[in-house]
Amino acid sequence: MFSIKEDRSKFPTKKADGTLDIDLDSQKYVKIWQGPNHPGITGNMALELTVSGDEVVQSKTHVGYLYRAFEKLMERRKFIQCFPICIRMCVPEPDINEYLLAASVEELGGIEVPEMAEWLRTLVLEMARVTILLRGVPGQGGTMSLGMGVQWGVYVRDLMLDRFEELTGGRVYHMYIAPGGVRGLLPSGFKDRMEEVLKKVDEFVVDIDNLMFNNAVFKVRTKGVGIIDKDWIDQYSVVGPNARAAGIMRDVRKDYPYLKYDQLDFEPHTETDSDIYARSRVRWHDLQTSVDLIRQIMAKMPEKGEIRAKTPNVLHWKIPKGETYQRIESSRGEYGFYMVTDGSAYPRRINLRGPSYNSAMVLLEKMLVNANISDVSSLMVSLATCPPEIER
Amino acid sequence: MSIKDILSPFSAWKKVIKDPVTVKDPFNDRPGAPRYRGFHKNELDKCIGCGACEEICQNAAIDMVPVEGIETVEGDSGLRPMVDYGRCCWCALCVDICSTNSLTLSNEYTWIDSDPDVFRFIPGYDKKEWDNSKLGWTKPKNYDLNTYERVEMKELHPEERDKSFIEFVKGYSKEQAEAEADRCIDCGLCTATCPAHMSIPEYIKAIRNDDMEEGLRIMYETNPLPEICGRICTHKCETVCAIGHKGEPLSIRWLKRYIADQVPESKYKEVLEQGLEITPKSKKVAIIGSGPSGLSAAYYLSRMGYATKIFESLPEAGGMMRYGIPSYRLPYDQIDKDINYILSCGVEIEYNVKIGKDITIEQLEKDYDAVFSGTGLHLGRSTRIPGSEHENVFFATDLLREISLGTEIKVDEKIVVIGGGNVAMDITRSLARLQNQKYGKVDVLATCLEAEDIMPADREEVVEAREEKAIVDPGWGPKDIKIENGKIKGLNVVKCLSVFDDEGRFSPKFDEDKKKFFPAEMVVESIGQGMDLTYIDSIKDKLEFSDRGRIVVNEKYQSSLPWFFVGGDIIKGPDVINGIANGHIAAKGIDEFLNKK
Known part of the structure; x- marks a missing residue:
């Protein structure tokens, strides 16, 4: 069985400067590039793998294929103009960026968002979590050619996108949470239609349990594979489901409640094995938690209310000088915006702290050593790395 | 690992008997x-x-x-x-x-x-x-x-203001002005509409940036009377303000006043003449009248280096701004602030000089290289209804001038004002104050041909007049002034159905059966103003006049006599901002003319 403990006896030795003594001419090692375009890579990112036989002896993560300078572009945009841009920093889960931008601007600008808008924001963020997990959970099977669950997930996800479309006017880029509030109340009959989708998600949860989690092949490929040592959790700032899979309860919704999470009853799931299976299982539970949260939100939220706080004219909205760090629990764990303002109508600096950076740039390189080449995609997906978030 | 792990995945086969979720329909x-x-x-x-x-x-x-x-x-x-x-x-x-x-x-x-x-x-x-x-x-x-409600302007309560001529509009505080300035979307529709094309979005931006000196500099580029305009401008800019389509337009006039109010007169020179270099020119220009157009022309000509002298027939400068607008709307010290700065720029002024009487127009032509005339509309117009020749029937312009000159005017207990424009409201409100001072009560009524919704006066003037207990009863045509034993008893009116004909010409139609009687001891006529052009009698033959009796000028306000430029209310308006605008344009025209001379 594969172990992540470094056993370098049959692999290259370290040179005096600490680097590995890899002589490609010896024909003992082969360099393989996985990515930047590869079905196993969730976005444009490349892993430069040095393999010996079918085992990885060295891995290097290369980014730079997806850089769009969104953080820099926002420094040249008024605050209201940033929200159609920031969403692109995480394509499959854009709403978290909308919220963080809005929360940062509101914090520094001293804006208090109406109650109704807070409920709607909470709802949209949980809908977004369901949407990404409908791809993320079966996607783990997809890395092992178990594509059926992915197809089922895509179908249910599309139904959720229908709900997004009627609520926000967009399917993928919702542009719903704008600084100051949200851009619309629930359409008439929305809750009933949402309940129909949630029932489909419930069915999907059972189906994927049968197909993936109670599957001998899946278990063999994931149990005991890709273990993140508990000691690494703090060392590499592992957050969210990856930390919870190691038995460490880490969830911003509970640790630093924001929006309406303190009024909702939920308990994030934890596992102890910290392997690929455990991480997938945590996400599978997260999906169910989110479904339950959406039901709770729809039951508790008021029917009507203000959706936008009074703000200055957005064309010259100046935010007082200051800095703030706003965080949120994304589907991948803590995700935050550090915003600095200088009193002008433009942000001085917006910096994204996303969990994928640590996962892909540091943790993955470390975990891939000694991994079987066929597990590389599986390992990466289990960390839920999101390349658009690594380089913005 | 259990047998369930082998069998469970086969549950996926149940999907085989389910309908496909994708729809093959490329046509709909x-x-x-x-x-x-x-x-x-x-x-x-x-x-x-x-x-x-x-x-x-x-x-x-x-x-x-x-x-x-x-x-x-x-x-x-x-x-x-x-x-x-x-x-x-x-x-x-x-x-x-x-x-x-x-x-x-x-x-x-x-x-x-x-x-x-x-x-x-x-x-x-x-x-x-x-x-x-x-x-x-x-x-x-x-x-x-954006915010579509105006920042409310604080005013003296009607009961605090209806006895005095103290300015009742308090002006914006810094926070209020910045909040109001924040509503601007910089569209520039206001600039295009303003007769003087003031850079309104730019000076509003200066308020947002809390840079009043920059704001003042911007305003003086096109308007040397910002304190005055900031109080009594007819604000055509506000009627076209884009924000007005979804809510209340920006209070552009009050914002202009805010900037001017923030910079003390003592700092004007330092602010407005920073880095300014004027090359003096040998040519001289005479200005007849110190109203808005004359002051504007004088200011911009002095900036170009011309020696400029204003001839004013009254004891103080300002024209209708001083002698036509009551001080509760435009205090004299604010008029002085604007005028003092213009005079400090080297503009000379001679008071109590009437052209045509003290100095002939020919003399001016001889002594100066060009002449600009902005003598305004100072004459009242009579309704010429029976009884209007009575000694207790006055013109509003005369009374307003007397009030400004500090002369005590006749104020009876019951007064009727005929007219629905801003001047009518000015005299109505002034008389209301004077009645209050004299009798402790107000009994003045203003009536006009126009119905309430088409009254030419600014809406706020009508509202404020009523707040001050004056009665405004529009939609009536004056028939005659009833006189018994040589004393005025009141005004007989009939219902006015329409003021203009289908082609927009003045042609009032009345319902003679609907009558009303407004009791009064004194009647004031305020149905428009006329111009006194006797001072140019000697050159009249050489000037071209339009069908309506106005002097014909070109786009530079130059008359058919090349050295004679004419502007202000006698050409366009009547209002202050048009006068300022055509004074400015005429100054450029004079400069062009003198450069060619």
Whole structure:
């Protein structure tokens, strides 16, 4: 069985400067590039793998294929103009960026968002979590050619996108949470239609349990594979489901409640094995938690209310000088915006702290050593790395 | 690992007997949701081309372009948004900010064409199949990216102000002015409409930046009377303000006043003459009258280096601004502040000199290289109804002048004012104050031909007059003044049905059966003003006059006598801002004329 403990006896030795003594001419090692375009890579990112036989002896993560300078572009945009841009920093889960931008601007600008808008924001963020997990959970099977669950997930996800479309006017880029509030109340009959989708998600949860989690092949490929040592959790700032899979309860919704999470009853799931299976299982539970949260939100939220706080004219909205760090629990764990303002109508600096950076740039390189080449995609997906978030 | 782990995945086979979830239907469109952010629509007639959509678009996907069939008129730039779908991200910020709600998105989202250029189009103008789509994104209800209510201007309570001539509009505080300035969207429709083309968005921006000195410099580029205009301008800018389409227009006039109020007179020279170099010129210009047009012409001519001298027939400068507008609206110290600065720029002034009497116009022609005349409309006009020749019937302009000169005027207990313009309201409110001082009560009534909704006076003037207990009863035509035993008893009126004919000519129609009697001891006529042109009698033959008796001038306000320029109310208006504007233009015209001479 594969172990992540470094056993370098049959692999290259370290040179005096600490680097590995890899002589490609010896024909003992082969360099393989996985990515930047590869079905196993969730976005444009490349892993430069040095393999010996079918085992990885060295891995290097290369980014730079997806850089769009969104953080820099926002420094040249008024605050209201940033929200159609920031969403692109995480394509499959854009709403978290909308919220963080809005929360940062509101914090520094001293804006208090109406109650109704807070409920709607909470709802949209949980809908977004369901949407990404409908791809993320079966996607783990997809890395092992178990594509059926992915197809089922895509179908249910599309139904959720229908709900997004009627609520926000967009399917993928919702542009719903704008600084100051949200851009619309629930359409008439929305809750009933949402309940129909949630029932489909419930069915999907059972189906994927049968197909993936109670599957001998899946278990063999994931149990005991890709273990993140508990000691690494703090060392590499592992957050969210990856930390919870190691038995460490880490969830911003509970640790630093924001929006309406303190009024909702939920308990994030934890596992102890910290392997690929455990991480997938945590996400599978997260999906169910989110479904339950959406039901709770729809039951508790008021029917009507203000959706936008009074703000200055957005064309010259100046935010007082200051800095703030706003965080949120994304589907991948803590995700935050550090915003600095200088009193002008433009942000001085917006910096994204996303969990994928640590996962892909540091943790993955470390975990891939000694991994079987066929597990590389599986390992990466289990960390839920999101390349658009690594380089913005 | 258990036997369940072997068998469980086979449960997927149950999907075999389920209907497919994908739909094979390439012919029928799937409509977007009712709120879908699809392709743009624009109601061209509703759109005013303010460019807020272009301003907010973070992708620079919108350009404002001229469109055939749409003219540039007051309140409409004549431009319309052109959207580039190579750049658009369908965020709909353009819809949310739209000043008129004319721009919306349809729920249509498929558009296939082999020509990439067609994807840059002018919604509403380039006809599209989704133009009549009922669904799609519109500005959400209760979701505004700007504030559409004015910052309220604090005023003295009617009971505090109705006995005195103290200025009753208090002016904005810093916070109020900044909040009001914040509402501006920098569209510039105001600049285009303002007769003086003041750089309004720029000086409003100076308020937002708390830079009053910059604001003052900007204002003086086009208007050397900001304290005055900041109080009594007819604010045509506000009537076209883009914000007014969804709410209350910006208080541009009060913002102008705020800037001028913040800079003390002692700092004007330092602020306005920083780095200023004037090369003195040998030529001299005479200005007849120190009203807005004369002061404006004098100021800009002095800035060009000309030796300028104003001849004023009254003891103080300001013309109708001082002698026509009551001090509760325009205090004398504020008039002085603006005029003192102009005089400090080297403009000479001689008071109590009447051209045509003390100095002839020929003498001016001889002594000066050019003459600008802005003598205004100081004469009253009579209704000429029976009884109007009575000694207790006055012209509003005369009474207002007397009040300003500090002369005690006759104020009876019951007064009727005939007229519905701003001057009528000025005299009504002034008489109300004087009655209050003298009798402790107000009994003055203003009546006019026009119905309430078409009264020429500013709306706030009418409202404030009523707050001060004056009665405004519009829609009546004066028939005769009833006189018994040599004393006025009142005014007989009949209902006025319409004031103008179908072609817009003055042709009032009355219902003689509907009569009313307004009891009064004194009547004031305020139905318009006339000009006194006797001072140019000797050159009249050489001047060209229009059918309506106005001197004909070219676009530079130059008359048919090349050295004689004419401006102010006798040419255009009547109001202060037009006078300032044509004084400025005439100054440039005089400069051109003298350069060629």
